[in-house]
Amino acid sequence: MSENAQSKNVVLVHGGFVDGSGWQGVYDLLSSEGYRVSIVQNPTLSLDGDVAATHQVLDALDGPAVLVGHSYGGVVITEAGNHEKVSGLVYIAAFAPDKGESVSSLIAEPPPGAPVPPILPPRDGFLFLDRDKFAASFAADVPADLAAFMADSQVPWGVDALNGAASRPAWRTKPSWYLVATDDRMIPPPAQRAMSERIGATTVEVPGSHSVYLSKPDAVADLIRQASGA
Secondary structure (H helix, E strand, O other), X not given: OOHHHHOOEEEEEOOOEOOHHHHHHHHHHHHOOXXXXXXXXXXXXXXXXXXXXXXXXXXXXXXXXXXXXXXXHHHHHHHHOOOOOEEEEEEEOOXXXXXXXXXXXXXXXXOOOOOOOOEXXXXXXXXXXXXXXXXXXXXXXXXXXXXXXXXXXXXOEEHHHHOOOOOOOHHHOOOEEEEEEOOOOOOOHHHHHHHHHHOOOEEXXXXXXXXXXXXXXXXXXHHHHHHHHO
């Protein structure tokens, strides 16, 4: 690997219901190759708060970074990606909103026949997934004991974050990459393809659940390497 590639920074942003620890497989692969990998622990209370948390990590870096988002993290990187240090955006089975769009608006009209994510009614302003349906919907290709742990350790997802709308989509001015998880039962693959096409992303398709970042870290790391070397 060239010295330039070794100096590259990678910043990973998680989505709703989970925290940054799910990125460990990707972190281990890239760190072992000399990448400087940072993981944002975004609170998922509001989009503004999560963008601020991402900017805090970017501010501390010594040079350009590839910004990676999974699921709702795609909304975060769409907004936070305007930061001067961001060289490219990588969407992993993620929402890629245009101006004025939010997760809430993007899931309002699912494709015909698409599975409906088992999101429970809001509780005190926070969302959870039905724990009994969590594995099948969110983590079908993850070991059963890990999927059960994820279901029982859910991070409350703020309704305000779900409704947070993009104001200045960074993909309009920065190059982007997109990984479509073809077995996703949270964000329908046809919706992922439509978003990746709309933003003009370099796209790959990988057999995997919504937790593809956890179950297929090699494929995810490979796309990040492409973005870093571009």
